[in-house]
Amino acid sequence: VFVLWVVLVILWNYGYPGAEPIYDVFVAIGLFFVVKLIRTKISR
Numbered sequence: 001v002f003v004l005w006v007v008l009v010i011l012w013n014y015g016y017p018g019a020e021p022i023y024d025v026f027v028a029i030g031l032f033f034v035v036k037l038i039r040t041k042i043s044r
Helices: 002-015 021-043
Strands: none
Touching (some): 002 021
């Protein structure tokens, strides 16, 4: 699951290289919650 999060963060950084650093933080946190939600759905 962590690997999925890392891949999504890397894709964000390559897709939006000019994004402000604060947006990188927001996206990383948002993706953390998305991956956490996916993990709870899978474990049910």
